[in-house]
Amino acid sequence: MTTIVDAHVHLDLYPDPYQVVRECRQEGVYALCMTTTPKAWDGTSILVGDAPRIRCAIGLHPQLAFERKEELPLLLRLMWETPYVGELGLDGAMPVETHATQRLVLTKALERADELGGRVVSLHSRRAAGAVLEVIEQHADRNLLILHWFSGTASQLRDAAAMGCWFSVGPAMLHSKKGRALVGAMPRDRVLTETDGPFAKVKGRPLHPRDARRACSSIAAAWDMSDAEVAQLVVSNFRRLGEYAVDRRTEGGS
Numbered sequence: 001m002t003t004i005v006d007a008h009v010h011l012d013l014y015p016d017p018y019q020v021v022r023e024c025r026q027e028g029v030y031a032l033c034m035t036t037t038p039k040a041w042d043g044t045s046i047l048v049g050d051a052p053r054i055r056c057a058i059g060l061h062p063q064l065a066f067e068r069k070e071e072l073p074l075l076l077r078l079m080w081e082t083p084y085v086g087e088l089g090l091d092g093a094m095p096v097e098t099h100a101t102q103r104l105v106l107t108k109a110l111e112r113a114d115e116l117g118g119r120v121v122s123l124h125s126r127r128a129a130g131a132v133l134e135v136i137e138q139h140a141d142r143n144l145l146i147l148h149w150f151s152g153t154a155s156q157l158r159d160a161a162a163m164g165c166w167f168s169v170g171p172a173m174l175h176s177k178k179g180r181a182l183v184g185a186m187p188r189d190r191v192l193t194e195t196d197g198p199f200a201k202v203k204g205r206p207l208h209p210r211d212a213r214r215a216c217s218s219i220a221a222a223w224d225m226s227d228a229e230v231a232q233l234v235v236s237n238f239r240r241l242g243e244y245a246v247d248r249r250t251e252g253g254s
C-alpha cells in the first residue's frame, strides 16, 4: 500500500467526519487537518484524537477573517499549543471591505509565529498571490510556509520558491493546464500533496483525503518521474516537515 499525504484538508467539515478519520487511520493516510476558525479547534482536536498520522492546525480562514475577527485573540493564544497553523491567508475574491481585516489577521498570526520560534503555516492565496508574498516575505526565514493550491503567476512562484516556501498541490488544482505548468517549476524537495476536501471537488464529488494520491500522477508527468517516485518523495518531504514541527513543540503543548 502506498503511503498517502494530504497536507491540507478540512476533516471537521465532512458530512461524517468521524467516518473519514476512521478511514484515514485504517488506510494510514498522513493528514494535516486545517481549521477555519479558532472556535473549531477543540472539536477538531477531539475528532482527530490520538490518530498517529493526523495533526491539527489552528487557523482563521481569510474568507471568515472579517466576520470572525473577534476570534483573533483566541487564534493567537491557541497557536502556543501546536506547531501547525492554518488555514490562514488572503482572498482577493472576497469583498474589498474585508481585505484590511484579512491582512491584519494574517500579519498578527505570522508575528505570533515568529515569537513562538516558528510554525508550519498553510496559506491560502486565491487572487491574492502578490499580496500574500508581500506579507509573508519577512516571516519566511523563521517559519515553514506552505502555499496551498497556489494559483499565482510563474514569476510569483519563483519569488515564493526563492523565499523558501513549500507548496501543496491537489487533484483539483492539477485539473487546469496552468496548475500543471506551475508544478513543473516547484522545488521538488518542498512539494506536498493535498486535497482541500471537502471544499475541493472533482466531477462534483468532494475529494476524500486518500484522493491526494491522485495528484502524484500529474506531478510525475510534470517532473518526468514515476508515480511511485513522486509518492515516495512527497512522504519524505512530509517527514521533514514533521521533524521541523517536532522541534517547535511548546512545552506542555501538543
Ligand code: MN
Binding pocket: 008, 010, 034, 087, 196, 199
Ligand atoms: Mn482549505
